[in-house]
Each structure stands twice: as C-alpha cells, then as structure tokens.
Amino acid sequence: MPKGGWREWNDPALERGVTRSGAPAAGGGGSTTPKAQQTVRVQPTRAGKGGKTVTVIRGLELTDSERRALLKRLKGRIGSGGTLREDALELQGDRVDQAIALLEEEGFRPKRAGG
Structure with a gap:
C-alpha cells in the first residue's frame, strides 16, 4: 500500500x-522487561501536594490497562485513594512499606527511594 x-x-x-x-x-504493546527485572522505585513525597504526603511508584513498564488494574488492586488492599499520573502511580498517604509488600506479591522487585 x-x-x-x-x-x-x-x-x-x-x-x-x-x-x-x-x-x-x-x-x-505489553511490557518487554519481566516484572522481576524492572527498576521500580517507591517514594514518599510532599512536592506540589499542599503539605500532604503521597506515595509515588515509578518505573513500572506496563500498558495503560495494566497500570489501571494494578492501581485498583493497590488502592483496595491498602485502603486509600490514588491516581494514575503520566509516568507514576500515586497513593494518598505515606504507604511506602505497604506498597512495597504488595508489589513484591505481584512479582516486582521494588526499592524504597528518597525519605
């Protein structure tokens, strides 16, 4: 053609x-890197949130539908709100330890970043 x-x-x-x-x-397309080999960073931050702490998860190589499904599972298991940003998932509150535990259950190898 x-x-x-x-x-x-x-x-x-x-x-x-x-x-x-x-x-x-x-x-x-889907992810080209296996979950266990992705560099996933979980970090608490207050930047631009009016003093409120949010947990930011970056480095996930997933499709949009997979990101939405993962965010829904995280919000349900942690019991807090959250949103999907361009390159990150945001959960309300300082939920770093809980997010790391749940991401490990999903097969990722997350690391704590920042404070």
Missing part, C-alpha cells in the same frame, strides 16, 4: 495495536 492518504490512518492492523511490520504499535 502506498504511503500517505487516508488508507494509512485507516489500516485495520493499526486498530488492533500492531504495525505493518508486526511489532506492537506505540501504547498498544
């Missing part, structure tokens, strides 16, 4: 999350 035109954007392979070469499309 020639490049350009409306066909390039309406390619059924792109809707399935696969490029023409067979590789996963950006944002549609």
Whole structure:
C-alpha cells in the first residue's frame, strides 16, 4: 500500500495495536522487561501536594490497562485513594512499606527511594 492518504490512518492492523511490520504499535504493546527485572522505585513525597504526603511508584513498564488494574488492586488492599499520573502511580498517604509488600506479591522487585 502506498504511503500517505487516508488508507494509512485507516489500516485495520493499526486498530488492533500492531504495525505493518508486526511489532506492537506505540501504547498498544505489553511490557518487554519481566516484572522481576524492572527498576521500580517507591517514594514518599510532599512536592506540589499542599503539605500532604503521597506515595509515588515509578518505573513500572506496563500498558495503560495494566497500570489501571494494578492501581485498583493497590488502592483496595491498602485502603486509600490514588491516581494514575503520566509516568507514576500515586497513593494518598505515606504507604511506602505497604506498597512495597504488595508489589513484591505481584512479582516486582521494588526499592524504597528518597525519605
């Protein structure tokens, strides 16, 4: 198929999350690094939160749906609120130890960062 035109954007392979070469499309593929080898950092912070402490989890190489599912499990098990940011999960409160324990149960190898 020639490049350009409306066909390039309406390619059924792109809707399935696969490029023409067979590789996963950006944002549609899964993690390439096994959970146990990912560098996951868990850190308490107050930056930009009006003095409130939040627990920030960075370094997860997951798809958006996997991130949402993990955040939902963490919030339910810890019993606090949380949100999904661009590159991190945020949990309300200083829940670093609980988050590390739950991430280890999920198969990750998290490390405490910062204070």
